Structure formats: C-alpha cells, structure tokens
Amino acid sequence: MGIFSRSDAVAENTPVSPDLAALTGDYTVDPSHTTLGFVARHAMVTNVKGQFREFTGSLHLDGSDPSRSTASLDIVMDSIDTGSADRDGHLKSADFFRTDEFPTMTFRSTRIEAAGGDDYRVTGDLSLLGVTRQVTIDLEFQGAAKDPFGNERVGFEGRGEILRSDWGVTWNAALETGGVLVSDRIKLRFDISAVKSA
Template identity: 90%
Template structure:
C-alpha cells in the first residue's frame, strides 16, 4: 500500500490501513537543501540543457488514512534559476522568457492525486507562471520514509513531468540554419523532494 491512492469507499471499508502508512499522516515542510526542482530543455536540436530553481518553499499534507486527500504546495523564486551559465540565466530572467521583474514567483497547488501502481502516483495541480495558470500532471514515485540522525522524520519522492512552455506564453526562439529551433517547446520536469514532518 503506497502513500497516495485513488479514493475508493468500498476498498477503504474492506482493506485495513497499514500502520506504517498511517504513521506518515501529518504536515511536512519541503527541505530545500535536500530537494532539487529541475528541468531539461532541448538545445539546438542536438543536446539537453539542464537547470534548476535554487530558492523555493513548499509544504505537503499527507493523509495516511485516506491518501487521496494528500496535498502539495510549492512557491518558487523564478529569479533563482540556475543552468550553469550566467549569460543564459540572465536571458531566461529577461522579458524574452520569465520576466522575473514583473512575475517573480511561480506556484504549484495540487488538486488531485491517484495511484498508478506500486509506489507510483500521479499528482495533478495548477501551475501558475507569468500570470497564467494551467493544469499539469506529475508522475511521482514514493522513495520511502526515515528518521534522519537529527531526529527529523522525512519522506522522499522522485517526480517527472513534461510541459509545453508556450502554454504559459513563453515563446521566444531562434531559427537554426539547419532547420528547427534553438530551444524546444517541450520542457521535461525532474524533481527530487525531501520533506520533514512538522513537530
């Protein structure tokens, strides 16, 4: 039995809740120092450029008795984007892309979760960026729970998704002489999340 399951009244009535799962119920704070919110974009049709956002806050509510009621919330400082190139990061912060002076924050608010088999789950939510809100779906794998050496109760997730940046009005590009464009419209999302249970 995993962390998130599709709500099913009949199943809930006949299947006991795992004590281990029930013990995870509570509110959690995402730990930025052990979490990566990353992305991958295709560049010049030949290679991938990876990046991440360095500054963010997030909370999780996990319900072990009815996991479908679990929720997630993230607030990301867009200006903290880091692709390993100062020039590229500056361009991404500009009016061509994220317009960080006008829209400093990107947010995600979950709206539903469902089981996808084993430790795999699907989280649907609203991603707000550049004044536009669109629904996105993230595939999550529950990595487990443990108490760290400092006494913190932690849970971990690994996540993947894919979006089209043009859905949020991020359309800047440049044509290549050999055909195609400089930056892909499709952006792959990659997450490694560690969260600490609130006292």
C-alpha cells in the same frame, strides 16, 4: 508546481503503500535536500539542465486516503540556475520569464491519486507569467527515515513534461540547419525531501 503519471488511467480502489499509510501528517519541503529541475532540448542536438535554487513548499500526507493529501510550492524565479550566468540572465529577461514583473511561480495540487505500489499521480494548477494551467506529474514514494537530528523525513521522485508555450513562453531562434534553438517541450524532474512538522 506539478506531478505526472506512468499510465493513462489510475485504477479505482488502488491499494496504497502500507509504508506510506503510517506517515500521515504535515511536512515542510527541505530546500537543501530537494532538487526542482528541468531539461530543455538545445539546438536540436543536446539537453540543457537547470534548476531553481530558492523555493518553499509544504505537503499534507494522508497515507490512508491519498485523495485527501495536498501539495504546494512557491518558487523564486530569479533563482534559476543552468550553470551559465549569461543564459540565466536571458531566461530572467522579457524574452522568457520576466522575473522583475513575475517573481514567483506557484503550484497548488487539486487532486492526488494512488497509482499502484509506491506510485502516485498529482494533478494541480501551475501559475507562471500570470497564466494558470493544469499539470499532472508521476510521483514515486522513495521511503521514510529519521535523520541523525531526529527529523522524520519522506522522499519522493517525480517527473513529467509541459509545453512552455502554454504559459506564453515562446521566444526562439531558427537554425540554419532547420529546427529551433530551444525546445517547446520541457521535462520536469523532482527529487523531494520533506520534514514532518512537530
């Protein structure tokens, strides 16, 4: 899946967070404490929020050299949840995600850069409906902690935007008052908790 940036350019030789520099290692994304969400404009007047409930993910963090870090996600498309069973069924259909034919959406990072302070820019390949396109996401390091069970955790918050039409998801309906039912632009929102591998 993806990650975005707060500025158009990342400064060269940007210092990394000393907190993150001490956390080099391999991590597994914890689905029970992670949200992979999205927001779409509906009927030109409101936002509809949703998320994917089933996914797996892994991170390799190189705190001293973020460019050597990697991230990957595999998302089960049938796990989409917008709070409406009818809407979720429509999203799984041939009008949108064709989940019977394309059950998984994947993200594989291709470049990670420090953007100053606790901010990072992650660029990678997002594959959906047999189409792969590059996305970039702003990711903010939220901190690290050892939980009561002895797990070493790291947290990140990410956000970005994509056009669903770039992946061939073009279904829509015209409104009598002008405009369309579903926005092409989709906002992505991530809250990620990952556990360090033993």
